[in-house]
Amino acid sequence: MSDKQHLYLVDGSAYIFRAYHRLPPLTNPEGTPVGAVYGYTTMLWKLAEELHKANGPTHLAVILDKASKSFRNDIYPEYKANRPPPPEDLVPQFPLIRDATRAFSLPCIEEEGLEADDIIASYARAAAKKGWDVTIVSSDKDLMQLVGTCAPSSDEPEHPGGGCIDMLDTMKNQRIGPDEVAEKFGVPPEKVGDVLALMGDSVDNIPGIFGIGPKTATKLIQEHGSLTGALDAAPDMKKSKLKERMLEGRAMAELSRVLVTLKEDAPLPMALDDFKLDAIPPEPLMEFLSTHGFSSLLKRLEAGTGSPSRKTDLNPPKADNGKEAAPASQDGHRQPLPDMPAVDRSAYICVQDEETLQTWIARAFAAREIAIDTETSALDAMQADLTGISIAIGPNDACYIPLGHGGSDMFSEKPAQVPFSRALELLKPLLEAEAVLKIGQNIKYDLNVLARHDIMVRPIDDTMVISFNLDAGRSDQGIGGGHGMDELSERHLGHTTMKFKDVCGTGKKAISFGEVPLDKATEYAAEDADVTWRLYQHLKPRLALEGGTRIYERVERPLIPVVAAMEREGIRVDREALSRLSGEFAETMASLEKTIHEMAGEEFTIGSPKQLGTILFEKMGYKGGRKGKSGQYSTDQAILEKLAGEGAEVASKVLEWRQLSKLKSTYTDALQAAINPKTERVHTSYSLVGAQTGRLSSTDPNLQNIPIRTEIGRQIRQAFVPEKGNLLLAADYSQIELRLAAHMADVPPLKEAFEKGEDIHARTAGELFGTVDRDTRSRAKTINFAILYGISRWGLAGRLGVESDEAQAMIDRYFERFPGIQRYIVRTLEEVRERGYSETLFGRKTWFPRINSKNQAERQGSERAAINAPIQGTCADIIKRAMSRMLPALAEADLGHVRMLLQVHDELVFELPEGDVEKARPVIEKVMAEAALPAVDLSVPLAIEIGTGMSWDAAH
Structure with a gap:
């Protein structure tokens, strides 16, 4: 090791909560919850062992919070008052976590009346004054005040130079030095406390000055040099909201400065030299792991394999401040790939006889974990013919089982293959075996084909x-929004897969997969299973390491x-009703087309943006035309709506024509073509990865964008009907986003209104405008939802038809009446800028790599999305939990014949016999209302609106 002493201080409290939220509930042999203990143990094991192996670290201690109260509560009783108590199943794990630390023979320091940050600060300063370098293992912004070079102590003449203090964020594999602190806060580390005092901290309930966020706080400290300087300058500021807030909030800012100041001179309960880092003695750790049933970790210890997870870079490169991405880089959380041979397509086996198939099935049973993939004649899982199945049980250990190969001509020679029905008869026990895990890439497709x-x-x-x-949001390019197999293989394995067009061709010369020669078919199909197996070995361990297990x-x-x-259930549509609507739409479009041509004075193709732009802005002379790079005028919806608002009737007619054209092609025509000839129902395809916030998206056909409030949309929904003797039942969450906002932002007036069943928009109108009428309620409704989407003053002005200053006044008044919403927005943006992602109540992460972009449009777009993502994502999580629980609940109530057909936004659509409605209604309502439990106990009730009818429209 180096002659220079290097102390690592681990913020153990942060590890505990990170571990708790990463892993599902676990219990030890005595039934005590130990999920957080297990996660904490693996994280600490990795860190301690690697520090010991590294060239440089010499000393290590773990610092914990002794209790929830500290000396700061004596100064300000409301300090951390907003923090909820720790989860009930986490409380009994706290002493076990201390046991885990000591099982590693590591110092575990905690002191009554002090927070872990104060102990860390005191040890860090003491060590640095002795000339030691110090690394604080944490990402806590409060601790960033300590970063930098410390002056030497006069009491340590043998150490004439002071040590350096930096931080290590193991989640992002990032070193944090003075440059990184200055990049984050805009001020050097010694001024961070001044910025924190102005902006406050909603998590710790440090008041700061209301209305001052991070940017304003930084600007004030940059301009005036210190908190005192900024406060002293307030009387001389020009009249503004900021001046008022600075004058009114001085006392709170000064109090906040005391609260954020770390205690750096606390007595040290253990000597620094007692923190010396040695190898981990195996005996205490073995006893601890055995006691709590951590068998997988125990095996690793006994095998001498050491850390059960990836290596942490102890000297990771500092972030490139020239980049526009969030601090967490695109690859910052990648787990090194297990050692595997390169993909070798020549190693794959084509199974053409029953004996070989039996051998592979036996091997698959023994493997207990296999990747599977189906090859079919088409993309529609409900109509495609099954052509073959591939199985992988290890790298390059994969096979392809052809089931329907041979030319389309009846005289074409068929290759040798196990008869279709016999092959499926042999494969069925394997594919249904509970003891064998089946891994797929978009396995939902394979489930439907095989079902x-x-x-x-x-x-x-x-x-x-x-x-x-x-990685939702980290990449928005490629198949499946960045999660298709080809892209994942390139990104994680560095391997380029064979493409479908490479084996089947394109255009008129394309052939079906069943016509592909077996050697090529085997290479392509078995590679899919092989790559899927490899991806699983890489991705699945990351769930526990990166907090993805819960979601x-x-x-x-x-x-x-x-x-x-x-998807297999589908929904029945009335073909005649759709055909009639298509005819009516066509007639109305023809009439509109004639009217538009008369207004223009000539005939032209209305659907051609180029011709329409020329007519509007050159021939008819309307103002506001903008040409793009192609040289043609933009005629998008925003442009036409602007012209219509200025009195251009032709623009209104074109908008009407466009809407009918879209509805006709997308729904009334497309739905008729989508009717499955065998089931006589329409089967949409849901994507589980199509929307960044976690909501399901619907394609082929898309059933989620049918207009809800227009008469035309209602007519289309009237064509969705049940089978004879049945009804459709629609169950819809009422105002779920606002309810979740009230809970997540802790807004008492809104929570009270929901508890009492009040009209929330009327309540907001009363709070904002003092009166409730049709106009103020409508405005309040717009504001309620717009604020949650991070709308700007100009965006709100456009929606309400007012000047931007008036819109800003409404936003200010909203935040004054509901300060919890503003705190939520500030806190959310702060967390996303720091971590690179937002998180729902259930742990769903959405990444925003452009949140710190220097491009204003990109940055502001990311900020708006980041504000809404936790709320909309939690909505998605809740309805998904309801869907997963629904069919078992119905079956338990002897309603197993009730069919769940559709999920559209916050609504579920069912089909059931008319006589079962009264029995099914309370079951459906209960499952949806309690979907968040027990993982999340909401402080507002979830309300469900249920309707029934002989059509989807009638059920509303």
């Missing part, structure tokens, strides 16, 4: 969904077979 052959695949894992739960295991994985079943 049509009476094979119900289980249990399952899905690499596409796992990738989405880890995947509690929300997403249980949903996959449920959504697959809904």
